[in-house]
Amino acid sequence: xxxxxxxxxxxxxxxxxxxxGLVVWVVLLLLxxxxxxxxxxxxxxxxxxxxxxxxxxxxxxxxxxxxxxGRGIVDSLWVSTLVGVFAVTFATAIAWIVQRTNIxxxxxxxxxxxxxxxxxxxxxTLGWTDVVAPGELGSALGVHTLFFYHMFYGASGIVFxxxxxxxxxxxxxxxxxxxxxxxxxxxxxxxxxxGRMLTVRTVLPIIAPALLSAFAISFAEAMSDFGVAxxxxxxxxxxxATYTLFNSIYAFPANFPVAAxxxxxxxxxxxxxxxxxxxxxxGRSYAVxxxxxxxxxxxxxxxWTRVGITATVGLFMFFVLGLPLIGAITSxxxxxxxxMTSTGIHWxxxxxxxxxxxxxxxxxxxxxxxxxxxxxxxxxSATLILAYVLARRMASRTPGIxxxxxxxxxxxSIAIPGIVLGVGYIFFYDQxxxxxxxxxxxxxxxxxxxxxxxxxxxxxxxxxxxxxxxIQSSLNExxxxxxATKWRAFHSTSLPLLSRALVWAWLLTFxxxxxxxxxxxxLYQPGHEPASVVIETYLGTIWAxxxxxxxxxxxxxxxxxxxxxxxxxxxxxxxxxxxxxxAGVSS
Amino acid sequence: MSSPSFQPARVExxxxxxxxxxxxxxxxxxxxxxxxxxxxxxxxxGSGKTTLLRCLAGIEQPSSGEITIGQxxxxxxxxxxxxxxxxxxxxxxxxxxxxxxxxxxxxxxxLVGSSLSKPDRTRRVDNLLERVGxxxxxxxxxxxxxxxxxxxxxxxxxxxxxxGLVLFDEPLSNLDTDRRDQLRIEIATLTRDAGVTxxxxxxxxxxxxxxxxRVGVLRQGELVQxxxxxxxxxxxxxxxxxxxxxxAGEFAVTNVREISEKRVTxxxxxxxxxxxxxxKSENSPYDKDPHLFVRASAVTLHPATSTEGAPGVxxxxxxxxxxxxxxxxxxxxATLTKVYSVDRFDRGDCVKVMLDPVxxxxxxxxxxx
Numbered sequence: 001x002x003x004x005x006x007x008x009x010x011x012x013x014x015x016x017x018x019x020x021g022l023v024v025w026v027v028l029l030l031l032x033x034x035x036x037x038x039x040x041x042x043x044x045x046x047x048x049x050x051x052x053x054x055x056x057x058x059x060x061x062x063x064x065x066x067x068x069x070g071r072g073i074v075d076s077l078w079v080s081t082l083v084g085v086f087a088v089t090f091a092t093a094i095a096w097i098v099q100r101t102n103i104x105x106x107x108x109x110x111x112x113x114x115x116x117x118x119x120x121x122x123x124x125t126l127g128w129t130d131v132v133a134p135g136e137l138g139s140a141l142g143v144h145t146l147f148f149y150h151m152f153y154g155a156s157g158i159v160f161x162x163x164x165x166x167x168x169x170x171x172x173x174x175x176x177x178x179x180x181x182x183x184x185x186x187x188x189x190x191x192x193x194x195g196r197m198l199t200v201r202t203v204l205p206i207i208a209p210a211l212l213s214a215f216a217i218s219f220a221e222a223m224s225d226f227g228v229a230x231x232x233x234x235x236x237x238x239x240x241a242t243y244t245l246f247n248s249i250y251a252f253p254a255n256f257p258v259a260a261x262x263x264x265x266x267x268x269x270x271x272x273x274x275x276x277x278x279x280x281x282x283g284r285s286y287a288v289x290x291x292x293x294x295x296x297x298x299x300x301x302x303x304w305t306r307v308g309i310t311a312t313v314g315l316f317m318f319f320v321l322g323l324p325l326i327g328a329i330t331s332x333x334x335x336x337x338x339x340m341t342s343t344g345i346h347w348x349x350x351x352x353x354x355x356x357x358x359x360x361x362x363x364x365x366x367x368x369x370x371x372x373x374x375x376x377x378x379x380x381s382a383t384l385i386l387a388y389v390l391a392r393r394m395a396s397r398t399p400g401i402x403x404x405x406x407x408x409x410x411x412x413s414i415a416i417p418g419i420v421l422g423v424g425y426i427f428f429y430d431q432x433x434x435x436x437x438x439x440x441x442x443x444x445x446x447x448x449x450x451x452x453x454x455x456x457x458x459x460x461x462x463x464x465x466x467x468x469x470x471i472q473s474s475l476n477e478x479x480x481x482x483x484a485t486k487w488r489a490f491h492s493t494s495l496p497l498l499s500r501a502l503v504w505a506w507l508l509t510f511x512x513x514x515x516x517x518x519x520x521x522x523l524y525q526p527g528h529e530p531a532s533v534v535i536e537t538y539l540g541t542i543w544a545x546x547x548x549x550x551x552x553x554x555x556x557x558x559x560x561x562x563x564x565x566x567x568x569x570x571x572x573x574x575x576x577x578x579x580x581x582x583a584g585v586s587s
Numbered sequence: 588m589s590s591p592s593f594q595p596a597r598v599e600x601x602x603x604x605x606x607x608x609x610x611x612x613x614x615x616x617x618x619x620x621x622x623x624x625x626x627x628x629x630x631x632x633g634s635g636k637t638t639l640l641r642c643l644a645g646i647e648q649p650s651s652g653e654i655t656i657g658q659x660x661x662x663x664x665x666x667x668x669x670x671x672x673x674x675x676x677x678x679x680x681x682x683x684x685x686x687x688x689x690x691x692x693x694x695x696x697x698l699v700g701s702s703l704s705k706p707d708r709t710r711r712v713d714n715l716l717e718r719v720g721x722x723x724x725x726x727x728x729x730x731x732x733x734x735x736x737x738x739x740x741x742x743x744x745x746x747x748x749x750x751g752l753v754l755f756d757e758p759l760s761n762l763d764t765d766r767r768d769q770l771r772i773e774i775a776t777l778t779r780d781a782g783v784t785x786x787x788x789x790x791x792x793x794x795x796x797x798x799x800x801r802v803g804v805l806r807q808g809e810l811v812q813x814x815x816x817x818x819x820x821x822x823x824x825x826x827x828x829x830x831x832x833x834x835a836g837e838f839a840v841t842n843v844r845e846i847s848e849k850r851v852t853x854x855x856x857x858x859x860x861x862x863x864x865x866x867k868s869e870n871s872p873y874d875k876d877p878h879l880f881v882r883a884s885a886v887t888l889h890p891a892t893s894t895e896g897a898p899g900v901x902x903x904x905x906x907x908x909x910x911x912x913x914x915x916x917x918x919x920x921a922t923l924t925k926v927y928s929v930d931r932f933d934r935g936d937c938v939k940v941m942l943d944p945v946x947x948x949x950x951x952x953x954x955x956x
Contacts, residue, residue: 472681472683474679474680474681474683475685477644477646477683478677478679478683478684478685478744479685479696480645480646480669480670480671481644481645481670481671481675481676481677481754482671482676482677482696482697482744482748483671483697483699483700483748484671484696485669485671486669488671488700489671492685492696496685496687497685497687574687576686576687576688576692577687579686579687579728
């Protein structure tokens with residue numbers, strides 16, 4: 001064998017290695033898999049991490065599935081299933097009305113969904129508490145809210161808040177499916193004698209993959225939520241898995257092995273919906289965005305029906321978004337434990353003053369909010385790049401085993417509660433061999449950034465898979481064969497088509513990072529608390545109104561950033577880029 | 588990308604093989620496309636024609652073999668040249684127009700980075716817009732155009748860079764018949780005027796014959812015949828090629844007797860008293876299950892009173908503008924379709940059918956594996 005043959009063979013072998021896939025998996029290993037698996041390994045091998053006496057035991061599994069923690073797991077499963085069903089049902093109805101009819105204020109309703117996506121569940125809970133609790137806004141308006149209060153502080157309240165949190169995820173996934181669904185399918189059903197209901201029954205299966213995707217993502221979001229579990233679940237004495245996991249870790253003595261079992265159950269619970277979705281998706285392509293895409297024809301309601309439908313959607317959005325926001329805002333303008341006291345309502349700006357001139361033993365919001373913004377900038381930018389790379393892999397027209405594993409893995413990762421990631425990070429990155437021989441990241445900002453990226457990437461990658469998958473591969477291929485390098489093909493074709501989706505993905509991650517609580521609380525660098533950690537210190541106290549004021553300021557700041565970014569997008573981006581996302585050329 | 592000293596490219600494909608997992612899409616395809624010629628690759632779905640075109644474009648990477656475009660080996664052992672460096676352009680089946688760019692920007696895309704000055708680029712784009720008849724649509728976006736207009740933009744874009752090779756991926760398959768005929772003529776004239784080498788894939792044999800200097804017929808990843816369209820029509824290499832390029836009828840025959848170097852006589856079951864003269868296939872044997880393959884152009888219809896020809900009954904007749912196409916029953920379960928006549932024969936009429944031996948071939952119906 002000659003030297004040149006050897007070199008050629010080595011080159012061929014090197015070329016055959018899927019380098020991009022390899023790099024992606026190394027990043028995922030360091031960000032998610034190893035920290036989480038390390039934590040989960042504690043369940044069966046507690047001694048490996050100095051958490052017990054056995055190198056291998058199954059006793060923690062039976063312990064976790066019984067009693068209080070067992071009930072938490074069962075509650076989580078049925079609550080999340082119900083949340084998935086409700087979220088998909090409401091999202092389908094609203095998506096159809098907004099995307100396919102002549103409802104008034106289409107942009108407002110889509111905007112409201114984005115706003116709903118930004119509101120953390122702990123804030124929704126706070127807002128509703130400020131509406132329905134005795135002596136709060138409802139009582140002040142003369143409404144007997146006791147019945148609602150009892151309803152809210154129980155399973156129904158948890159299902160309700162989690163449904164409102166999952167609703168926008170379902171809405172955006174289903175909207176994409178609806179936009180790709182030509183009205184000819186509805187027309188075909190109608191001209192062949194199908195009534196309204198039969199038409200709906202005929203057309204719905206066409207978007208079944210989108211519906212199942214929406215269910216899977218809503219289910220996973222509900223399973224992993226910590227905000228509701230921490231606030232409503234604990235107050236309502238309704239244990240759900242993330243809270244029992246939290247309790248296991250913060251109890252004395254901490255029971256990490258049982259917490260690890262709960263974490264494993266949370267992750268495994270997402271397998272059935274993903275499996276179901278994968279079966280339905282088999283062989284189907286949702287590539288609908290191309291130069292040939294035509295405008296969707298919208299159903300034209302008669303004037304009064306149009307007004308009625310608009311009012312119904314408006315009322316619904318007011319109920320899920322407006323009312324809790326009003327609750328939180330009104331609460332922030334008082335400086336007492338409850339909105340209404342025996343001497344009436346006392347409006348004051350004192351809580352807002354206290355946000356920046358804090359009471360003793362509390363922290364001012366200014367520097368933490370700046371820290372949160374810096375975190376948001378780093379996390380959103382890094383997440384966007386990684387999520388795009390993953391979305392491209394998952395949107396492949398010919399998914400191999402690697403893509404399928406990535407898909408299942410990412411959906412499973414959405415169900416990893418922040419608290420599991422946080423503890424996983426402490427476990428792994430505080431291991432002696434890491435801190436001594438690799439890098440010491442414990443209690444540093446980079447570790448918090450990594451944790452937040454790990455928490456954001458799975459959901460962002462899945463959300464981006466829709467828009468990425470909609471772009472016909474021929475658009476990129478056309479650029480390449482007409483002389484564009486890979487980079488030019490990306491920035492002249494894919495980037496413009498995805499620009500709107502990418503901007504929103506960045507904004508979503510940015511705002512979610514600012515409101516994120518669980519990971520921030522565990523991994524923040526001492527002396528550099530993010531805003532959510534500072535706000536949380538108020539919420540459990542009689543100074544909740546200061547927490548509400550800090551929440552309102554933080555929310556306003558997030559909305560301000562969104563406004564500025566969107567304004568820049570509008571002013572800077574070429575007209576053709578901005579057209580994508582409008583009717584007929586939507587992504 | 589565009590070269591000022593443009594020359595039509597010679598394309599050489601040598602023993603190219605492409606596998607997708609266990610499925611073999613291309614099984615050792617070899618062919619040479621001469622510079623400045625128009626080659627059409629014809630084949631049914633799954634024959635590998637799209638894969639071959641994508642391998643030429645560099646969108647797919649073959650598993651083995653060699654591809655040379657012009658002077659440059661673009662694929663071979665240890666070598667893969669990316670699509671942007673192959674000096675070619677392509678018209679896609681779905682047109683692949685970028686929805687965020689105007690018509691003008693779509694057409695100008697391949698010129699970005701070329702040595703042309705901005706005014707020259709604008710001039711070239713204007714010239715192309717005029718040649719394809721869409722000057723008025725220059726500032727529109729693709730979704731504001733009809734299918735035919737979009738196809739014209741795709742064609743103009745492919746021709747704008749003046750590359751040596753233009754690839755066409757079933758570009759007419761999404762158009763209605765009128766537009767298809769019109770655009771087929773435009774593709775043929777504009778491509779030939781530009782002097783480029785063209786490789787075009789289709790599953791429509793009439794489109795292939797109308798456009799091609801040479802036709803390559805693909806089946807199950809193999810190139811089964813590659814020659815001039817006339818030769819394919821007159822001398823199909825196999826039963827598959829004959830069938831795929833259009834036959835009016837196919838009948839099992841007996842008593843095959845060689846009467847000259849190129850001719851045989853056969854007997855048809857439904858006309859046992861007649862000896863039909865037919866052409867021997869140059870490449871395909873007729874020793875196992877000989878069949879007679881009859882091209883539509885071989886059949887002429889005569890009144891029943893004629894003394895010559897096999898008897899038949901008209902089962903259907905359709906007016907096609909120039910004359911009539913008939914379906915003729917010539918025996919039990921034996922029909923001839925698309926039989927043209929300037930005279931109309933009505934359904935149920937008895938006729939006599941005569942066959943021109945030049946367009947009747949005798950070959951085995953089943954091909955050797």
